[in-house]
Amino acid sequence: xxxxxxxxxxxxxxxxxxxxxxxxxxxxxxxxxxxxxxxxxxxxxxxxxxxxxxxxxxxxxxxxxxxxxxxxxxxxxxxxxxxxxxxxxxxxxxxxxxxxxxxxxxxxxxxxxxxxxxxxxxxxxxxxxxxxxxxxxxxxxxxxxxxxxxxxxxxxxxxxxxxxxxxxxxxxxxxxxxxxxxxxxxxxxxxxxxxxxxxxxxxxxxxxxxxxxxxxxxxxxxxxxxxxxxxxxxxxxxxxxxxxxxxxxxxxxxxxxxxxxxxxxxxxxxxxxxxxxxxxxxxxxxxxxxxxxxxxxxxxxxxxxxxxxxxxxxxxxxxxxxxxxxxxxxxxxxxxxxxxxxxxxxxxxxxxxxxxxxxxxxxxxxxxxxxxxxxxxxxxxxxxxxxxxxxxxxxxxxxxxxxxxxxxxxxxxxxxxxxxxxxxxxxxxxxxxxxxxxxxxx
Numbered sequence: 527x528x529x530x531x532x533x534x535x536x537x538x539x540x541x542x543x544x545x546x547x548x549x550x551x552x553x554x555x556x557x558x559x560x561x562x563x564x565x566x567x568x569x570x571x572x573x574x575x576x577x578x579x580x581x582x583x584x585x586x587x588x589x590x591x592x593x594x595x596x597x598x599x600x601x602x603x604x605x606x607x608x609x610x611x612x613x614x615x616x617x618x619x620x621x622x623x624x625x626x627x628x629x630x631x632x633x634x635x636x637x638x639x640x641x642x643x644x645x646x647x648x649x650x651x652x653x654x655x656x657x658x659x660x661x662x663x664x665x666x667x668x669x670x671x672x673x674x675x676x677x678x679x680x681x682x683x684x685x686x687x688x689x690x691x692x693x694x695x696x697x698x699x700x701x702x703x704x705x706x707x708x709x710x711x712x713x714x715x716x717x718x719x720x721x722x723x724x725x726x727x728x729x730x731x732x733x734x735x736x737x738x739x740x741x742x743x744x745x746x747x748x749x750x751x752x753x754x755x756x757x758x759x760x761x762x763x764x765x766x767x768x769x770x771x772x773x774x775x776x777x778x779x780x781x782x783x784x785x786x787x788x789x790x791x792x793x794x795x796x797x798x799x800x801x802x803x804x805x806x807x808x809x810x811x812x813x814x815x816x817x818x819x820x821x822x823x824x825x826x827x828x829x830x831x832x833x834x835x836x837x838x839x840x841x842x843x844x845x846x847x848x849x850x851x852x853x854x855x856x857x858x859x860x861x862x863x864x865x866x867x868x869x870x871x872x873x874x875x876x877x878x879x880x881x882x883x884x885x886x887x888x889x890x891x892x893x894x895x896x897x898x899x900x901x902x903x904x905x906x907x908x909x910x911x912x913x914x915x916x917x918x919x920x921x922x923x924x925x926x927x928x929x930x931x932x933x934x935x936x937x938x939x940x941x942x943x944x945x946x947x948x949x950x951x952x953x954x955x956x957x958x959x960x961x962x963x964x965x966x967x968x
Contacts, residue, residue, distance in 0.1 A: 621967055622669065622965045624761065625668075625760040625805045626805055628921035632964045633646055633962055634664040634673055639659065641655035643964075644950055646939055654673075655690075655699070661675050663675055665961050665962065666963070668716055670965045670966050671694050672738065677690050681704070689702050689714065709730060715755070715757055716738075723735075732749050733752075733766075734747070748768050748781060753768060754802065774793055774794065776794070777790050798812045805855065806856050809827050809830060811838075812828070813849075823847060825837070846866065847878075848862055849861055851919055851926075860897070861880075877917060915928050916928070918960065921965040926939070937952060
């Protein structure tokens with residue numbers, strides 16, 4: 527065992543003496559000197575505002591990239607770009623759907639070998655394609671932005687026929703097809719996407735597909751066939767209606783453009799004229815002689831798959847009910863009736879409109895309404911001697927437009943509700959009425 531030393535025994539006593547020791551004699555002098563001396567301001571000490579010691583003692587590292595902040599900034603930038611693109615896209619001109627109701631724009635027509643447009647509300651007309659060539663049969667694209675027409679021109683001393691596409695104001699002409707004038711086109715029909723056209727070549731019974739940009743060569747899609755008006759099946763537009771001669775008479779055929787597959791919709795000995803798809807693609811209206819009345823032509827409806835063929839016009843007497851056209855909403859059919867008299871003479875009767883109820887039209891159901899136009903349907907006092915007219919609906923479905931197909935005459939706009947007609951000032955050359963009224967977005 528270790529014996530406690532003397533120092534250790536006296537340690538408490540020593541500490542107490544030191545704690546309680548007397549005050550130094552020089553304390554008062556030190557305090558007086560401290561009071562008389564001013565302290566230096568804090569800002570004179572660099573260490574107070576630049577921690578030099580801390581900086582010198584810390585190791586230097588390369589700054590870390592703020593990845594999270596950069597990612598957020600990138601996402602914000604991408605969002606701003608997307609919003610800007612959407613805004614710019616919204617500033618582009620809106621175009622209507624290719625089928626269904628739309629607002630009314632201008633009317634295209636040909637006069638004196640030039641292409642004109644007319645505003646049916648103001649009556650203002652403008653020549654948008656002029657020159658020495660003979661231009662005719664203008665047709666608006668479904669989106670209302672382009673016009674296609676037929677041009678007869680002298681090329682290298684030979685007469686030729688061209689299909690030309692221009693913008694709605696007549697600018698940017700593009701030749702999409704050329705052929706000898708003897709191979710004339712029957713009529714032009716736009717595809718629903720407004721990027722291509724169909725035309726029939728009359729002397730060869732060919733149907734051609736034309737690229738509206740002029741970049742691709744014309745393509746033959748059918749031979750030994752005729753093209754119906756408004757042949758495209760809505761809304762996809764990948765199938766068309768064509769007419770083929772058969773050993774039994776003729777056949778109305780649905781042609782699938784991508785595959786080339788053909789499906790007979792109706793076949794018979796009497797022929798099928800003026801076949802047109804309904805706007806929804808569910809039905810087809812056409813004109814044909816009934817089996818029990820070979821001297822007449824009546825209107826029929828058939829489902830798109832060829833089922834449920836039914837006759838929808840049957841007025842007493844011998845009638846040619848021709849040129850049926852669907853209203854844009856698919857609820858009405860307008861057509862031109864001719865009543866046959868002696869010696870194969872026909873009285874041109876007022877345009878008639880049938881209203882469809884639940885997909886059917888009967889004489890005992892919806893009441894037909896006669897719509898009289900001053901020139902196209904003068905009634906009993908006129909016995910036709912070659913006069914012909916073609917009709918089409920306005921895009922909004924409230925009126926129709928009539929064009930002469932023989933001779934010259936004034937286009938006539940007919941109110942579908944009242945039957946009142948207004949003749950436009952322009953005098954036009956014969957043309958069909960296939961999509962001559964510009965469709966614009968509502």
